[in-house]
Amino acid sequence: MTMIEAINDAMHVALEQDPQVVVFGQDVGFFGGVFRATEGLQRKHGIERVFDTPIAEGGIVAIAVGMGAYGKRPVVEIQFADYIYPATDQLISEAARLRYRTAGEWWSPITVRSPYGGGIFGGQTHSQSPEGIFAHVAGLKTVIPSTPYDAKGLLIAAIEDDDPVLFFEPKRLYNGPFDGHHDRPVMPWSGHPASEVPEGHYSIPLGQANIVRPGADVSVLAYGTMVHVALAAAESTAVDAEVIDLRSLVPLDLGTITRSVQKTGRCVVVHEATRTCGFGAELAALVQEHCFFDLEAPVERVTGWDTPYPHAFEWEYFPGPKRLGDALKRILEV
Incomplete structure (x- = not known):
């Protein structure tokens, strides 16, 4: 699998195994996501479990926090990591603190997926790497895969985790790794050992x-x-x-x-x-x-x-x- 296919497969597995898992964000339903990471999810699992939202990142994460406290396991997509800043208050002030401020009575089992980093000629507003900002915040977990195998196993682990997880996906690796000889070229994942992704459920501990x-x-x-x-x-x-x-x-x-x-x-x-x-x-x-x-x-x-x-x-x-x-x-x- 490519990394995109592995991420997609992880969400299929999670949706199949846990009826509390829901997936939502901008263009993730009918369109299948700007990078097609959610392609086919709505067709298979229905519009009530995989659905589109307005362009409102703060609202997307706020809804996820509420649904998580209510017992759901939301998996939300922020279309590019550069767009995550309107949701920062919800992530830091609500999701990260909920378990502590309620003495464990409530928690926030949400996963926030987002493509991050440069390399696709996306310019200033589609290429940032904000992981250091969120790694600083107590109560948030920050995960970044490097291979399709890890992407699937780590994403399943993130979805199953009872704490909020930011899952940053290196978009330069969506379709293949570096060839090892130049700064720029990227080769397809096909045939690369790390592209061998098992079917079904497996997880990699965070x-x-x-x-x-x-x-x-x-x-x-x-x-x-x-x-x-x-x-x-x-x-x-x-x-x-x-x-x-x-x-x-x-x-x-x-x-x-x-x-x-x-x-x-x-x-x-x-x-x-x-x-x-x-x-x-x-x-x-x-x-x-x-x-x-x-x-x-x-x-x-x-x-x-x-x-x-x-x-x-x-x-x-x-x-x-x-x-x-x-x-x-x-x-x-x-």
């Missing part, structure tokens, strides 16, 4: 990272699209890098991170979002706190620029295999 490439020289912490950039950089530089796919930022698998850095003595963090206050800063701080006496060099970050999303220069803005590869070689020289 907060469980995946070591996608064992290594001994340096630990590379990545998620989403940057996992494939990290693999390409390790291949092109012949650095024995251990690449860790975080899968979820909150909850974070700190154990896998610390064991890796204690083994390699070096750490590079890579993400597409802007550098200042990006999630890489939190990762660097955690590595320093837990692995200080094991480090042979300062933790290095490879990130997007501290600018509004630069549509005209987006491929220079993205950390690519060359920029990350230079960082891998540089940290080994310290």
